[in-house]
Amino acid sequence: MKILVTVKEVAEVEDEFQISGLDVDESYLEYDLNEWDDYAVEEAVQTSEENDDVEVVTVTIGPERAEETVRMALAKGADRAVRVWDDALEGAEYLSVEAKAELLAAVAEEEEPDLVFSGVQAADDSNGATGVALANKLDMEWAAVVNTLDLDIEGEVAHVHRELEGGIEELTDVQTPAVLTIQSGINEPRYASLRGIRQAQQKPLDVHGLGDLGLDESTLDADIERTSMYEPESEGDATLWEGSAEETAGELADFLREKGVVEG
Amino acid sequence: MTVLAITEHRRGELRDVSYEVITAGRELADELGGELHLGVISGDVDAFADDVNRDGVDAIHTVDHGEEFNHDVYAQAIPQLYETSGADVLLMPNTVNGLDYAPAVADDLDLPLLTDAIALDGGDVTEVTREQYGGKVETTFDVDAEAYALTVRPAEWPRAEGDGDAPVGAVDVDIDEDAIGSEVTGFEEVGSGDVDITEADVLVSVGRGIEDEENIVLIEELADTLGATLSSSRPIVDNGWLPKNRQVGQSGKVVTPDVYIAIGISGAVQHVAGMKGADTIVAINTDPSAPIYDLADYGIVDDLFDVVPELIEEFGGEAPNL
Structure with missing residues (x-):
């Protein structure tokens, strides 16, 4: 069995930052493995540990910088990695959900996985859409926002819980092959061991461009264009207590006493 | 330009977002100079249609198939509703279930998709506002297309009030049962315990x-x-x-x-x-x-x-x- 895990390196913005042009200035960005994808990798690696002959392959759309993140997924137990990138992607202003799904689908068609795990969303763009779009392109079943997975490999069914709003979970049976978008909290992602990190350096990491995948630049065409980015004006009118920790804690204590919610 | 907005229900009740997509859809339809249609799929569709028949709704299309949400049913029904209603813009809730069908539907209809919109400004080019980087910034996007799909964030638009008198029509959509590869077997309430x-x-x-x-x-x-x-x-x-x-x-x-x-x-x-x-x-x-x-x-x-x-x-x- 083969599990393909879509992995994204996401940018995190520091507390204080500046926007230049249409994005946050590069110097205020830190890159890391997308939190939801970390859970997706863990779910795949656990599945490979619990069953015989399961290969875990990660796929990433991203520049060379992303290899550090990809290696981290390999260090946690993925067997090999595919990275999609070329000059056309480097030059693309905006990657639509459609384009990302198309690129990932091209890789999936080569890999022919039995299962695809995607994070529910990426922490930076928060589209929350790529996994289900990918399933549709692959003509696979899918389930979005999965927080429990019980896989019946023989029966070709994934028994999943989908985390709905308001503390309700939907119990769903999904035929495999399927794309599952993995919710945070489904498992406890491991830390990479030193041995894992060493081994990761030896694991295959192939890079494919659009042409290698049988695609061309038209895949990246979008009717959507990013036109501005700005810091939202604070709608807040919070009273900020200032001073030393002792002083501010004193202010808050006085407030709580006045409010009558706390005695003493 | 016609806007088709999809309502949402769970365990026999319409969810708040159903009334919010009416408000968002009406505003957008006004800016685009068109009609607002609603899609009501599965469950007690007549009662739901009656409930969402609010001021500003021009037509309601129902699909009576099954009780609960099933993404395979929605993914088959919505493209057909979209065609029969002559819609241009497809508006869906940015909820867990909305995100379980919207990307598939947009892909089937070959519509550009933007999710989790917090503001819309319709026109020849429609401007969509989203958040990025966990809400630290807002971003605007121009959608330069005749037809497109959007999901809107719950609780960003007020609920539509006021009774409407839109015609309600049952649409006989073709659902291929063999293409339904998922089955909802139940629900579970989580997080109860000693502390409330x-x-x-x-x-x-x-x-x-x-x-x-x-x-x-x-x-x-x-x-x-x-x-x-x-x-x-x-x-x-x-x-x-x-x-x-x-x-x-x-x-x-x-x-x-x-x-x-x-x-x-x-x-x-x-x-x-x-x-x-x-x-x-x-x-x-x-x-x-x-x-x-x-x-x-x-x-x-x-x-x-x-x-x-x-x-x-x-x-x-x-x-x-x-």
């Missing part, structure tokens, strides 16, 4: 800023000292540091205490959905641009590890050594 945070008058809520499981005792001590109840944001529960029944937010509990003290919580939209109804909100967070301050009535922009021990001592407690 929805009953608390004062909640002391802890978030990612606490950094480490071992530090939770600090916030526990504060809650004990104040006679308050301990709650948390999602990452704390994801990490297994507190049980699910302590989680405030979209997928956890909705709370309305007199006082909500958010400690080390940035205030992501999913969290805010669970606590914005609190009477008074106090935030302790080092990041002055954290979205929690948009909502807070009072704030302390400082390190929780400095402020919380002082607060415990103010009330005669003893801060644990971390």
